[in-house]
Amino acid sequence: MTLVIFFLMFIIGSASERLCPLRASIDVLEGEFFFLCYPESRQEHFQEEAYTINWYRENAGKQQLIKETRRIVSQMNFLEFWPVELSDSGNYSVTHSNGKQNFVIQKWTLNILERNESSCFNKNHLTTEIKNAGTGHSLKCSDLSVNENDSITWYKDCKNYEHETERELHFRTLTAQHSGIYTCKIIISHEGKIYHSTNTIKLVVEEDAPEAVTLEIIGHHEEIETEIGKEEILNCTGFLGYYMQEDASLYWLINQMFPEQCTGIPANEPSICEEEFKKLQLGNKFYITRLLRIKKVTDEDMHHNFTCMLQADESTQIKIVKLKKGNTQDLPVHVFTTGMILAVLFPFVAIATVFVCVIFRVDLVLFYRNICRRDDTAGDGKEYDAFVSYLKDCVSPIEEEREFALKILPMILEENFGYKLCIFERDVFPGGAVVDDIHSFIDKSRRLIIILSQNYVSDRAIYELESGLHKALVERKTKIILIEYMPISDYSFLPESLSLLPSKRVVKWKKNKSLPLNSRFWKNLRYLMPAKPTKINTKRHYNNLDIGSKAAQLWTEDCDFNAVL
Template sequence: MTLMIFFLMFIIESATEKLCPLRASIDVLEGEYFFLCYLESMQEHFQEEAYTINWYKENAGKQQLIKETQRIVSQMNFLEFWPAELSDSGNYSVTHSNGKQNFTVQKWTLNVLERNKSSCFNKNHLTTEIKNAGTGHSLKCNDLSVNENDSIIWYKDCKNYENETERELDFKTLTVQHSGIYTCKILISHEGKIYHSTNTIKLVVEGDAPETVTLEIIGRDEEIETEMGKEEILNCTGFLGYYMREDVSLYWLINQTFPEKCTGIPKNEPSICEEEFKKLQLGNKFYITRLLRIKKVTDEDMHHNFTCMLQADDRTLMKIVKLKKGNTRDLPVHIFTTGMVLAVLFPCVAVAAVFVCVMFRVDLVLFYRNICRRDDTAGDGKEYDAFVSYLKDCVSSTEEEREFALKILPMVLEENFGYKLCIFERDVSPGGAVVDDIHSFIDKSRRLIIILSQNYISNRAIYELESGLHKALVERKTKIILIEYMPISDYNFLPESLSLLPSKRVVKWKKDKSLPMNSRFWKNLRYLMPAKPTKMNTKGHYNNLDLGSEGSPPWAEGCDFNAVV
C-alpha cells in the first residue's frame, strides 16, 4: 500500500513539475490567465505536522499577505490570476507556517507586460527558434492550463494558420517560407467566462531546402574476403532522404530466392537468415537497414550472389555482395578474450579509483600527512594556527556555543592534535586596545575560525569577521574556516563578500554525531587546518568530561561584557 502511495505521488509530482518550472523572473501579458506555482516535494505530503500556505507580495519594501478576490485565487501551491493586470507586477513569495515558524518556499519576480493593441503579440514576449531548411521540427504550445480539453488556436503573423488546433505544430521538412511569428492561443473556461493565454514563437528558417533526394543504397557491389567456418554479417543500408517514408521495403535475396527469417534462438537459427529491418535517423537524414546473418561460411556460399533490394515509389535498387576466400586470420580466441576483459576492466578500475579518491579525499589527505609527517607551519613566522571568533555575549541561549568555543574546540585541536589556538577571551590580557589586539592576533594566525550562529552578526564579533574577510579576499594572508554551529536557514544576515569563499570551507557541527574524535566533523576541520605533525590521541569522546559547575566552563563564569569585542 505504501509503495502504491509513493508511486502515485511520483506521478503527481512529475506532472506538476511540467507546469511549475523553476524560474525566478516571469513575463506575462496583461489580460491573460496566468498562475504562479511551486513544487511540493513528496516529503511535504507525508508531514505529520500540519502547516498553512500563505502568499505574499512585496509592497513598499514590506511583505503584504495576498487576500483572495474573485480575480486572484489561491489554491494550495497555485496562485491564479483571472486575468493578470499591470498592477500585478512585483515580487512574490510563498511560505509554509506551522504556527511557530514561517519558512519561505520560493520567490518570484512577476513582470506584467502591456498588450500591443494593434497586434496579437508583444515583441518583448516571444522566444526565437532558429532552424536549418530541410530538417523536421515541431513548435510546442507552452500549456498554462491543466485541462487537456482546452481549445487551441494557432496563428502565423496574426492570421489563423491552416485551422490548426493541436498542441504541437509539426513540420516534416522546413523551408524558408515557414519562417514567421507563430502564436498559440489557449482558451480556458472559468466560472462561465472564457479566458485565454498565449505563447509566441519566432521561427527563423535559414538556408535553402536541399534538392529533392532520390532513394539510394549505401555502397556499391562488393566482394568480401572471409574464411571457411567463419560467421559473416552482411549489412544493407538505404538512404531515404529528409523524412521517413512509409511505403518502402528492404530485403535480401540469395540467388533470387528469399532467405529464412532469424528466430533469435541460437539452437533453432537457420544457417543463413535475414533479420527485421530497422529505421534510423542521423541528424536530419533518414535511413533503413537490414542484416543478413551467415552462421558458418561454406564453400557453397562462395558461389552465391547475395542481393540487397530497396523498393519505394515504383523504383527498385539493388546491391550485390559476393564472398571470396581470403588470407586474413583472426586473433586467437584466448588473446581476443583477454584483451576484451582488460578493455572492460580498466575503465571500471579507473572509475572506482576516482570514486574512492573523491569520496575519501579528506581521509586520504590526513593519512598522507600522518605518514609523511608534513608540516606547513614551519618557518612562516606565525604564532598561532587559528584565531577563534564566536558570539561572546553571555546570553543563555548561547552558553552551549561558548562552551564549544572555549572548551571543546581547544581541548580537541590543542590537546589531541597539537594545534595552538588564539582565543581572545582566554589568551589576551584585558586593558589593551581591543581593536588593535584583534587585528594583530589575526595577523599572527594561519587560519580564522568563525563559529557561525544566527546571532553572530548582531554581536560585536562582526569586526573579527570583517577583518578576516579583508585578509582572506584582499590581502590573501589568512584562510577562513566557517563552523556552522547551529542550522542556519537564511544566510542573508551575512556579508555578501562571504559568498566569495569556497563552499568547501564550511564545516557543520551536528552535536552528538560530531562528538567522537574520529567523526567526519573533526576530520573535515583538520583537513582545513594547516598540516603539522600531531600527537594523535583519538580514544574518544569528550562529552563525559567535567564541565565545571552546572555544565559551564570555569572561564565562562562572571562574563565581562567589556573585556572583548
C-alpha cells in the first residue's frame, strides 16, 4: 500500500501555514508537483540568531548540497519540485547550521514511480479502502496543492465522475456498484505553467454478512483411532454466528452422564475430566469451545459414547465421538519377555537409551526423514510449505525482525532445505484485496509461521493470526509454528484462543548462536515443518556478517516496496 502524502492548510486571517506529516519513505508519480517539508516546531530548540537551513541529497554514499534551479526550489522548511522526475529518487535530508556545527533535522527516502501512459493512475500508487454496503462514506483527496482554491476533478476508473469538484467525494449509502478506482486530480498554476498532483483510492464495497445464522457444532460424528494407555484430548467447537449469544452452553456427556471438572492440578484430576468453557472470536465470527481430557485410554473407554451438546435459543445440536483401536498388533510373548529381561539386566543401557531419545529426539526424527525420504506434502493440494506472518512496519524500532523474516528465514529454509515459503510482501502481487489474498495464501500453506513480538498485533498481522487459528482449531487444516524472535516474558498480548492449541510449540531465536545451519534453532524449526525430501546445500555457509551485509543491501528497497502494500 502506497504511503499517501498529506499536506494540511490552516488559514489565520490572510496568512497560511502548511503543516507536514512525519514519514520516512514517500512514493510520488513522475511529472507531478510535490514538496518535502518538516514541521517548523522542529526548529524551536535552535535559538541562535544566525543560522542557515541546507537541503542535501545522498550521492554515491556522500551528502551533496542541493542547488536551486527553476525546477527545484528551497524555501526554508520546504523543498519544492516543479515537477518531480524519475532521476529525483534517492535519500534526502535537511540540516540546521549555526556556522560551527550541523544538526540533521529530518531524513526521507523519495521513490519516484513511472507514470502509466495507458492509464490515469499507477497500480502501485494507490490506497485500498474496504467498506460494507449500506453505510455512508467519504473519499478524501489529499491536499497536495498550494492554494485552497485550486481546481479539483474526480475520475472513476479513469472516466470523469459526475463532474465532482469538491475535495471530498460523499456517498450517502454504499452499494456494490460504487466499487471502483477513484482518482482525484488537483490542477496547480505556477509561474505561468500548469502542474498537477493526483491521489488514487481503490474502493471495495462488500455485501453485509447474513443476519440469520444457524448455530452448529463444527464437524460431524466421528471415530478416532487411538491406543490403550494413550492420552486423548477431544475438542468440541460450536459456531454461534456474528454475535456472542450469552445463553449458549456447550458441554460433554459420557454415556449420558456428566464428567467431572478438571482441577488444573494433575495429581488430583480424575482420569477423564471436562475443561473450562471458553469463548472465541475469529474475525467477525463467534465460537464457543470445550475440551474433554482423557489421561489414559482404557479398554472400557472404547465402548463409551462421548457426546458434545450445544444448546442456544431453545435449539440443540449434538456430536458423538467414539474411540477405536488403531491397526496395531500386540507384541508376541517371547518378544515382551526378552525386552523385560534386557531391561532388568541392562538398566544403565535402557536409561541411556531413553536419555538419548529424549535429548536428541529432533535429530533422530530428522535423520529418519532423510533416510526414508519421507514426503508429507505429496498429493495434499497445497502450494506452499509455510505462510510467514510478522510485524510489517518499516519504521519499527526492531528492524532486525524484518530482516529475519524477509532475508534469513527464506535464505535458509528455501535455498538450503528446499522448502517453499509464502511471504506476503514478496509473493503477493500488490494492488489486490489484502484480506482475500491473506485468507487464500494461508489456505494454500501447510504451516503458519508466526514471528512473535510485543508489537505484533497490527491490523493485517492480527487477521493473519485469526485466519490461522480458525484453520488450526476449527478446520484442522493448518498447523501453527511460533518463533520467539526477541525474549517475551508475557504472552497476554496474543489472542486467548492460541492457548487451545494442543501441541503449541515455540522456537526461540538466539541471534549468532542460531545462525549456523546445524544449530538447534533450524533443527527444531525443520522438525515442526512438514517432512519432505531435501538436499542440503553444504557448499554455502552463512554467518552473521554474510547475512547482515545482504540484508543491509536490500533494506531500503524492501521498505519502499512494502510501503506500497
